[in-house]
């Protein structure tokens with residue numbers, strides 16, 4: 001079903017959840033949509049604070065997200081949650097699990113939960129995710145939580161879109177070393193050792209503490225490691241406290257502004273690539289281009305020559 005985009009934008013600007021939901025689907029499925037709508041989105045006086053949660057699958061990120069929602073709701077804050085699952089869009093088991101776990105918030109109109117699949121396109125996590133953050137922002141959410149199933153680059157991309165990164169690990173053999181290898185030590189603003197009800201949590205927390213102490217940094221933020229049991233609601237107050245302290249630290253030192261401005265540069269690069277890709281897709285429909293491609297594939301001209309010819313069309317815009 002096709003909706004009128006202007007109606008949806010008016011809807012989101014006036015707080016309609018249905019419009020929010022439809023616009024999220026739109027920016028996810030149509031990569032050119034954000035270029036059409038971003039100018040029409042109203043800027044709210046206070047921008048949303050983005051908390052990224054990453055870590056290995058099964059570490060308890062969704063359980064923790066659920067606890068954080070409860071805590072933030074008790075502070076009367078509105079929350080948007082985006083669970084990004086790179087492997088299984090919508091129908092995957094993990095996502096289904098997330099839905100069930102977070103179901104208790106389904107009737108709360110100050111909580112909006114959405115799962116999306118990152119389809120590994122150019123820019124991976126960042127493209128539709130930052131568009132969706134913009135939608136949450138216009139809707140007026142106080143907090144946005146982005147949960148990524150931590151694998152590879154997606155895990156590290158979280159820092160490009162978050163104001164505060166929580167790295168969640170569990171006391172299982174080698175998790176600390178894995179985290180270091182995966183580059184997680186570099187991106188965490190707060191570290192959480194979840195499943196502290198199991199053995200080995202203290203040891204892992206000490207390991208992480210030690211690795212933090214080795215980090216070369218000129219930041220005055222002291223990165224903490226928090227022991228938690230998301231399942232049993234243990235350690236959640238401390239985590240929220242850390243998020244709040246980090247936010248104040250960023251605000252007081254004007255870091256939030258610097259971070260967000262820097263983010264715009266990354267965003268321009270990634271949107272520019274996206275735009276080029278969209279233009280190229282359009283170009284490929286033209287007869288002249290189809291002929292060039294066919295000449296290259298039959299060996300009449302070299303592939304490089306074909307690219308140069310196509311690029312000429314691209315640059316001339318005709």
Ligand SMILES: Nc1nc2c(ncn2[C@@H]2O[C@H](COP(=O)(O)OP(=O)(O)O)[C@@H](O)[C@H]2O)c(=O)[nH]1
Pocket residue numbers: 056057058059060061062063064097194195196197198228229230231232
């Ligand atoms: N023992 C224990 N299990 C937990 C704890 N927190 C979460 N879990 C369980 O760990 C499993 C994975 O949790 P989930 O939140 O889906 O992890 P995610 O993949 O990181 O989102 C679930 O079965 C949870 O019930 C905890 O503090 N202790």
Ligand SMILES: [Mg+2]
Pocket residue numbers: 061062063094098147
């Ligand atoms: Mg999860």
